[in-house]
Amino acid sequence: MIDATAPGRVGDVRRRNLSRVLDSIAKTGDAKPSRAQLAAGTGLTKAAVSSLVADLVESGLVAEVGLYRDGERGRPGQGLELSSRRGVIGMEINVDYLAVGVVDLGGNLRFHASVESPNRGLEPATVMERLGALAAEAKAAAAAEGIAILGGGLAVPGLVDEQRSVVLSAPNLHWENEPLNPRALLEGAPLGVRLSNEANSAALGELWYGGGPADFLYVSGEVGVGGGVIIASELYTGPGGSAGELGHIVVNPDGPSCSCGGAGCLETFAGQEAIFEAAGIPPGALEERAELLLAALRQRDPQARKAVDDAGRYLGVALASSARLMDIEAVVLGGHFAVLGEWLRPALLASLERHAPGLLDPENLTLSGLEHSGTLLGAAGQVIRSVIESPFEFLLAAKLA
Amino acid sequence: MIDATAPGRVGDVRRRNLSRVLDSIAKTGDAKPSRAQLAAGTGLTKAAVSSLVADLVESGLVAEVGLYRDGERGRPGQGLELSSRRGVIGMEINVDYLAVGVVDLGGNLRFHASVESPNRGLEPATVMERLGALAAEAKAAAAAEGIAILGGGLAVPGLVDEQRSVVLSAPNLHWENEPLNPRALLEGAPLGVRLSNEANSAALGELWYGGGPADFLYVSGEVGVGGGVIIASELYTGPGGSAGELGHIVVNPDGPSCSCGGAGCLETFAGQEAIFEAAGIPPGALEERAELLLAALRQRDPQARKAVDDAGRYLGVALASSARLMDIEAVVLGGHFAVLGEWLRPALLASLERHAPGLLDPENLTLSGLEHSGTLLGAAGQVIRSVIESPFEFLLAAKLA
């Protein structure tokens, strides 16, 4: 396939090289590369890099951070980094809480806040209003730290149409085809607010800020079972944008019917609700039930043990099928599954070994370390990445303003 | 993601535009576009297109095919097409036959030959020798038609390492880690011979020459059950290159063990052998058994009917899971499944509706019309595509020679 963004005119070369340099700075991260190092890394000449960096510094995306010597001879280089005075606000609506965070271009979470909020069944307008209040806090915090906010990312637990900012289906919130107006959360931010799926954002957070490998499947165990597929360091969304719905892979054709209308889905065996029920945890608040389950497991309660083993076994079936179909070589467990990680692991690995022996190295089955901030980081990171990938457009806009 | 293969020199613009123009000619196909139409289609100026086309014509990749008037006023354009005097040889090793074909750059199958050959268990060297004889026929036929052979594609029913030309695993041939030397089949062809997987090649054949949509899952029912995933008009191979192994998706966690070492795989329910056995077809040659099965189905034999229904049902489970994970919206059934198509369809659709209601429109479940030539076309097409995507390298080589 011919890359539509590839240079067609001479001017496009610069577009691409601006992005390449910016990406190289982002990848080098804390090492704060000099122009000379960037030249070596990108294959461009020092002259070209100097010219490109000049534009990036002028736009405010990149900052010089003083000299930098490594003990050797020669003139020291000027360290460069993605500006810590520009940032993006990450936001998250989940079933039982709202959260916001300020992430600077370098990927540092500079501010973080969350509130409990039983959003299930609430009107989207009500939830958006509450989230707006939280976003205002984040904006104030950013202003106090001298961070100019370029845009925002909003993650929700459901399928979304990113272009039109519509939540197509979020069964756990009881939302269906709800158009949101995320832009209103950050009035005046030049890049607007991007709506995204919670599991996908968490997968991207893991990739960019959690040390995830270039190829992995992220399994999100929030109230539902979601997934995010990362291939070659990019989110794989599929032709219609809804890939990664791991929760509705069929793991047992004779299984019970599922909220999605199907039958035998993974979620009916390994969703939070299914596990709690099988473990005999009484209804109640999510946090409390999770605590009860962990307590039961610690006390070697056989019913809890079996519930988690079953979930692990079926998760193994889903991962075996996924690995076969998509050639997945690594898996990161997040959310609920990260909390249950060590209890899930034995049954999961046994099941994988039974259904796809040798396909997935147990070492490559890891638990997410980012906990809940992964989703925020990923939601904000998508906007940051869009700047890194198309800085030219951003420069133009900056020049006009 | 930033394309690492495209350092940003000014000269790369031309590289890209050569490819873009060539691709545009290939896509327009039989319409034989003029330079002016290409300019309109690519967004380049007429001047640029003229210059690019001049290089392509000089290299022999593109040919002018006389004037062309559409009744309107004005000077008529020069029709352009991919040269019919340049071609690629497609080759196929399957369990019970060998096949070759000459495909010109325009995708026309100009010569075709196949021989029965019980390759299961034969030494690769023996098989390659037989294939070499067939390839020689193809070369002679190409020479007779004045087609210069640029390279070849060889498809085998197993996992391959394309870079090193090694068949990693072809259980149905009983080959394991067999290095081949496909280059030797076409001594002197400038682009060499590319080894590929049979199901993937068939999927690409369907995409390029069978009118397949931009996004679909090709299901190959040869002796094993294979698959090829096409996303955005490209083959999705996954990080390790072995994506699409539909045959080893788990469709029933309590199912029997499989030749792959796993258990409950689709292949154990819907592989040819499994269907024949369940239908009570006695052992024998593949072709004969297939005929017997079809005859039994036509006579409404209940055992045959049930065997095919079961296969369809489990195929539906696998497709439901695949659609969920990869957001697949269309499926093309090939090989054995295309032959059984109408008998499979009812149970398959019912199963899809049960496990993933509404996810896949029945209209988007189609049967391949290319039959066995799809694999040849796809195998050859991969080499043709590589020229379309990197004509600059080809031009350089042509200029040196």
Place this chain on the structure above:
DNA sequence: CCATATAGTTCAGATTGAAAACTAATTGGA
């Protein structure tokens, strides 16, 4: 036979990175 329309070419102009020469800033040793 000429106005009109479309195809394709020619040429000046602008953008851009490569290459090489240059300036700047540092270290280590004479």
Place this chain on the structure above:
DNA sequence: TCCAATTAGTTTTCAATCTGAACTATATGG
């Protein structure tokens, strides 16, 4: 202390390539 060596970054010249506008070529229709 000072200079050679070394590395960073800038300036200058040059070649590649596309755009845009003017131009030539070739058809149709009245």
